[in-house]
Amino acid sequence: MTNISNQPVGREQAKTMNRYDITKRMLTHLHNDEAVIGGIGYSNFDLWAASANPNGRRQQNFYMLGSMGLAVPIALGVALAQPQRRTIALEGDGSILMQLGALGTVAARAQKNLIVVILDNGAYQITGGQKTLTDQGVDIVAVAQASGLTQSAWAADESAFEEMIDRALKEDGPWLIGCRIDNSKPVDTTERDPSRIRDQFMRGLGVKK
Amino acid sequence: MAERAWYEIVRDVLKQHNVSLIPYVPDNVLRPLIELLESDPFFTAFSVPREEEALGIAAGAWMGGRRSIVLMQTSGFATLANQLASLSVPFQIPTMMIVSERGTLGEFNIGQMLVARTMRPVLDCLAIENHTVTRLDEVEFIFDRSIRQAVATLGPVCFILSPLLTGGKVFAA
Numbered sequence: 013m014t015n016i017s018n019q020p021v022g023r024e025q026a027k028t029m030n031r032y033d034i035t036k037r038m039l040t041h042l043h044n045d046e047a048v049i050g051g052i053g054y055s056n057f058d059l060w061a062a063s064a065n066p067n068g069r070r071q072q073n074f075y076m077l078g079s080m081g082l083a084v085p086i087a088l089g090v091a092l093a094q095p096q097r098r099t100i101a102l103e104g105d106g107s108i109l110m111q112l113g114a115l116g117t118v119a120a121r122a123q124k125n126l127i128v129v130i131l132d133n134g135a136y137q138i139t140g141g142q143k144t145l146t147d148q149g150v151d152i153v154a155v156a157q158a159s160g161l162t163q164s165a166w167a168a169d170e171s172a173f174e175e176m177i178d179r180a181l182k183e184d185g186p187w188l189i190g191c192r193i194d195n196s197k198p199v200d201t202t203e204r205d206p207s208r209i210r211d212q213f214m215r216g217l218g219v220k221k
Numbered sequence: 222m223a224e225r226a227w228y229e230i231v232r233d234v235l236k237q238h239n240v241s242l243i244p245y246v247p248d249n250v251l252r253p254l255i256e257l258l259e260s261d262p263f264f265t266a267f268s269v270p271r272e273e274e275a276l277g278i279a280a281g282a283w284m285g286g287r288r289s290i291v292l293m294q295t296s297g298f299a300t301l302a303n304q305l306a307s308l309s310v311p312f313q314i315p316t317m318m319i320v321s322e323r324g325t326l327g328e329f330n331i332g333q334m335l336v337a338r339t340m341r342p343v344l345d346c347l348a349i350e351n352h353t354v355t356r357l358d359e360v361e362f363i364f365d366r367s368i369r370q371a372v373a374t375l376g377p378v379c380f381i382l383s384p385l386l387t388g389g390k391v392f393a394a
Contacts, residue, residue, distance in 0.1 A: 047285070049281070074284065076307075076308070077307060077311065077312075078303065078304075078306070078307025078308065078311075079273075079277065079303065079304045079307045079308040080303075081273070082273065082274070082276075082277035082280075082304065082308065084277075085269075085273075085274045085275075085276075085277025085278045085280075085281065086277045086278070086280055086281035086284075087281060088277075088278050088281060089242075089277065089278040089279060089280060089281020089282035089283070089284075089287075090281040090282070090284060090285040091281075091285075092242060092265065092278070092281075092282055092285070092287065093242070093281070093282040093283075093284075093285025093286050093287035094285045094286065094287075097285075111271070111273070111274060113269070113270030113271055113274060114269075114270075114274050114277075116270065117269050117270070117274060117278075120267070121267070206311040206313075207311070207312065207313050209312065210284060210312040210313060210314065213284055214284050214286075217284065217285055217286070218286075219284065219285065219286040
């Protein structure tokens with residue numbers, strides 16, 4: 013990912029940002045009904061919280077309730093089904109560590125309309141804050157690059173993140189953006205109603221009328 | 222007209238039902254089906270590192286309006302209990318699976334034999350429709366009706382391909 017301002021070389025140089033704030037910023041840059049797949053845990057909860065607005069809640073979001081690690085594969089499936097729609101996987105560090113092979117699959121498919129955003133706080137926060145491997149030396153952006161996702165980078169700070177999202181929405185992917193985040197509590201909790209979540213998502217994607 | 226092989230019948234039924242996306246984890250018994258699907262431009266068939274990844278791709282594709290079926294062998298199915306229980310079944314996503322059956326009728330690997338015993342109990346306790354396909358003359362009917370049922374009822378379906386149908390994999394004694 014060239015020509016990104018102030019691009020840090022590794023995880024250690026990236027600013028630690030706030031999960032809800034980053035998610036909110038991401039959503040404000042979406043304009044064309046992009047699909048967003050929220051992995052499990054607090055990244056999912058803050059996507060739910062950040063998607064609330066006076067007219068209801070953003071319909072083109074899918075919220076997993078288990079199946080840890082499958083945000084990227086689900087997003088790839090949506091992207092394969094609807095190649096004209098940008099699709100974003102919003103995934104935590106603990107989750108992507110369970111399914112690193114999926115990064116290679118996305119690279120091998122060269123899926124142009126797919127964006128992966130990793131929210132990395134180095135911890136399994138929802139289970140008590142135990143360290144993940146990213147807190148012990150694993151750099152997900154480096155793993156992604158080595159998996160063939162050449163357009164992968166850490167967001168130096170909030171404005172760099174917004175610049176990267178804008179670019180990923182305009183230019184061919186696949187993209188991976190790493191965000192270091194803090195351990196704040198999520199703003200809300202996702203409603204655990206899977207058939208409703210799936211139905212709303214399919215309506216949001218125009219698959220159901 | 223020459224009799225179609227089981228994998229030609231499966232291909233034809235998948236096409237009739239517009240099931241075009243085929244993420245799979247390779248298997249020797251499924252090789253003729255995989256080769257057939259990969260050589261046909263109607264299908265997008267590709268291997269993935271893990272069966273659960275294939276299930277996730279198929280789930281996303283379904284929600285995006287594209288039908289998909291996942292191919293794997295018995296030991297691979299054993300990695301899917303959590304994904305079926307937390308994604309396919311509660312979200313009402315008709316995950317379609319083809320499993321080539323190992324572990325029986327001449328199995329030579331004790332690990333395959335044991336893990337195969339876990340497959341039907343997992344399918345049954347999640348109330349997932351499953352059929353063991355043993356006869357060539359039943360392939361079309363079972364696949365055609367079960368795909369219709371999966372789509373109509375939004376429930377997963379698993380096709381277990383018995384060595385009686387495929388010949389299976391035998392020990393080179």
